[in-house]
Amino acid sequence: MKVVLLAGGLGTRLAEETEVKPKPMVEIGGRPILWHIMKQYAHHGFKEFYVALGYKGEAIKRYFLDYYSLNGSVTIDFCSGQLQTRNRECDDWVIHLEDTGAQTMTGGRLKRLEPQLRDGGTFMLTYGDGVCDLDLGRLLEFHRRCGKLATITAVRPPARFGGLVFEGDLVAEFTEKPQIGEGWINGGFMVLEPGVFDYLEGDDTILEAHALERLAEDGQLAAYRHENFWQCMDTIRDKKLLESLWERGDAPWRVWE
Template sequence: MITLQRTNTSDYREIIEALNQGGQGYVAIVDDKHKLIGLVTDGDVRRCLLDNTLSVTHLINMTPATCLVTESYEYVIQQLNEKHLKQMLLVDSNGCLAEVVSLDANVFANHKNKVVIMAGGLGSRLGELTKVTPKPMLHIAGKPIISHIIERFRNYGFRDFIISTNYKKEVIEDFLKNGREFGVNIEYVNENTRMGTAGALSLMREKLDLPFFVTNADVISMIDYPDLLRSHINSVCHATMCVRNYDCTIPFGVIQSDNNDIITDIVEKPTHSYSINAGIYVLNPELLAEIPDNTFYDMPNLFLDIAKKGIMAQKYQLNDYWIDIGNPDDYLLANKEAVEFL
């Protein structure tokens, strides 16, 4: 967060120097109690130069856009998108600057890569919760899971979606419609029979001609989708699977011995870490030819099958917030954590 105190700023060159040193394209102007006064951006400097009005008074925007620091990150991103801004100043109830959210060009881009959401599952592990409501429509922090997924992609500039539906498809389609209310484009592919987490891709061969995302409809993550796409495109791989570390602790002392059963060590309650499938992928369109027609086929099967053929796939380490809402405990946890992460 780049700031200058207004009381100490009498020369416009100090502001320009702060802009140059900060390298963030902005300087927030505050008073000695850190109360927000205004904002100066690179664009303000260019405007003043063109108007021949370069001075402290003309440089500072005294009415910059602000949000309360208590607002959700998603709301702040939405405001930035709607107002076509690159910075949002977050203030507390006293008007003091608390944080600055800055976005790069990815957020304002309009990527042509499509997003496939697999939303046809039964959600049977969630029991009574999905008797009437399909899992993607269960609410987390006041809105359906699938809304969180779509909005995260949209806020990074991905606006074209294909949603595969089956179980209670009308509930999903009636809510999302064509996506216009969410600022995206949505088309649907219906699974007449359940086809797994990859089988429905066989119904989309004519719709996907660029590397595309596939995500399960029950995972919420704070992943940087443009970075994931760049990692995939810059690799020599045809498929990328997001993975998450999962630690398992053995609640006992583990005995280590040699080939003659002589004890050599005892490790108390060791923890082992594994990479687990996070349910988010990027695939090249040529892999669609590997998907069998009219068959129940899960994504892990695709990765195993292409590996046997020598078609390379990579993993992408996911370190941001992620949760798979697969059972009632996960659902309760997601709603609890939503206060912090969503």
Template sequence: MLLKVVILAGGRGTRILELTKFRPKPLIELAGYPLLWHIMNLYSRHGFNEFILCLGYKQEMIKEYFLEKAYKVKKFSSSSLYCEIARGDLQPWRVYLIDTGEDTETGGRLKRISKYLEKDEYFLLTYGDCLTDANLADEIYYHFKHRKLGTYLSVRPYPGHSYFKDSDDCYLCGGYFVLSTKILKLIEGDKTHLHNDIIEPLIQENKCIPYIHKGFWSSVETIKDKQIIENIFKGI
């Protein structure tokens, strides 16, 4: 099943202002590539090559990054466009770069791109600052086996990470969702927070369930988090 991938890439990244003052968080580089590239590459390795990027803060920089690599571009409006990125012998990336507003909450951003999911029953969603080595195919299989409204990657942060707690049951929602488009009807507007207002209530009702991943996962919340990931990439 070919599913579209929605990436929330519009936040201000206020916890790591040392880096996000001059660039959007998804463009922070690790091992020579932006966070966004690593995320998209993971999905692409699982066969998913159609992306909807929900942009906001410093969105022009993200657009420029993709436009420099695009061989095909189509504008929807003065602030939203579609492009295709060649990848040698691999399937090209089809990327929708959508302006969802600078101050829109995460749920509101998803609501604003809902028209691009009108013909879909399910879609994939994650945040633009989380990396993992999870087998997404296994998570998707798990989702369709249980047939809930949503499935999320349940992760234990790496030791030293800003979210890490030295406890065997310290698991949290790490993004990388598989979701039914029915959840779009639950979003009221721009001020709706995706996790607090939508995902967490669904978890409490057992309508959004965890897929436990015991391997690598990390978000980039601080300079220290970035350094930990870089050391992991280098094998330190």
């Protein structure tokens, strides 16, 4: 099954990092967050990726070209110009790096991929800036049971501040950034049918505000509730949180090991 990764946004709220690289290339544990997302999909058996490029897309192309060619030991014959690699341990992925325009909106990026996806049946889609411990196989099963054109993953966002439980004037419990019940949001991990392309128009189409709203109005949008870990990387604070989880070996999204 094909997986679309939207990786073309500006990432303005993470400007400290994204002035020199696209947001999906911001690193967690020495690897771009895009790599983490792809490792999760591959763990569940989804290994063909369409990466919708935009802002600084050449950096993503360069990363994956190097990721392939520089893996393992390398021998270079300077006279002939031949390059040989040995002891290569490479992920068995197929990656399509697709230019979808510097200013194109999320729905427009997906629309540009219609020729590659329209005849391929069900496909998955997510953004290049969030991780979770979602079982993608169960998400797909849920989508098929519902029989709708689109399924989103609903998550509860982490609180920005610590949660307090009182006993009189004393704090009985303090929880740092709990996952709280203040409403469900779109967590970004979606399963879509080709019929979704009928809800998309040109480059200015916003997937969320245009297509998903119309799908909901037509009764064609299902939601899979994910109660466990989910975290997007919108700010430097978010990046530091993910980095700290990775460094201490407590990264819930690291399902592949």
